[in-house]
Amino acid sequence: MANKDEDRLLAHDYDGIQEYDNPMPRWWLWIFYATILFVPFYYVAPGFMGEGPGMVAEYEADVAAHQAAQPPAPAAMDDATLLAVLNDKDELQEGAEVFTKNCAACHRADGGGLIGPNLTDAAWIHGGTPGAIYQTISAGVLAKGMPAWDRILKPDELKEVAAYVMSLKGTNPPQAKAAEGTVDSTAAAPAPPGN
Ligand code: HEC
Structure with a gap:
């Protein structure tokens, strides 16, 4: 990955701070592109469009399970x-x-x-x-x-x-x-x- 441009200083100077014109490392970019490719799958998989119940349905199922496990007190008592x-x-x-x-x-x-x-x-x-x-x-x-x-x-x-x-x-x-x-x-x- 050695690149002779790597250590080229950019022309600008902010309060005495200068920076090199270094590209992002290749490994970082590949992970970045991979996350972009993953987006459509991630978007479709849970929730209303695809597999799995989605967050709202999961929450509602949890509430229903909780209420079933804790029935209300009886309305009348002798x-x-x-x-x-x-x-x-x-x-x-x-x-x-x-x-x-x-x-x-x-x-x-x-x-x-x-x-x-x-x-x-x-x-x-x-x-x-x-x-x-x-x-x-x-x-x-x-x-x-x-x-x-x-x-x-x-x-x-x-x-x-x-x-x-x-x-x-x-x-x-x-x-x-x-x-x-x-x-x-x-x-x-x-x-x-x-x-
Ligand atoms: C937010 C206020 C509030 C809270 C908290 C509250 N009450 Fe009441 N309670 C009232 C009011 C107002 C009435 C009168 C209802 C009416 O006029 O029909 C009342 C009426 C009652 C009555 C009937 C009284 C009668 O003369 O028939 C009982 C018994 C009672 N409350 C018990 C409780 C108990 C036990 C709790 C706690 C577990 C409780 N209350 C919490 C406001 C409250």
Whole structure:
């Protein structure tokens, strides 16, 4: 590859810096041309025109597989199961953590209510039986700004947080929001004194 022009200085001079008129090495150029030849194959191979599912379809398949592996929490739960969770200290503690992390922003850390209603009184907009509370949390009340948690929380977490909400009843935190809804006399947890 020795070339007598190789060390020929070019005429220009940038702030004292001069350069040689060296061509790109042959091996470099061949790799460069090879990448250009590869482009049409690469363009056609994945994606909509040719073989393979392409990035979008792969992403959608991954999402579908993930959702299949993690089915949403059941929409309904019987009272007995939820009362059993209510009586389990460890599960209730887990529920408290789920509540602090996900619910306190709207219902206040002590459940006294903020954007969302007071969860500590005996009145319920959507029913105060364990099953009804669970259902409200699972499906949410989207029109009123209560998110649906069936796909966000794990099935166990949903049960635990529902039981934790049940345990808040009658805790009478200071400056709680006024009661909304109706007193549900079928609610399983005991009504707070004075209500
Ligand atoms: C973005 C705000 C927001 C978050 C976060 C939120 N909620 Fe709510 N929640 C609301 C609103 C608003 C309502 C009232 C819906 C209505 O008026 O029908 C509500 C209602 C409820 C009710 C029904 C109360 C009743 O009187 O029937 C329960 C139970 C409840 N939320 C539990 C939870 C739990 C548990 C979490 C966390 C997993 C949670 N919420 C997170 C806003 C929120």
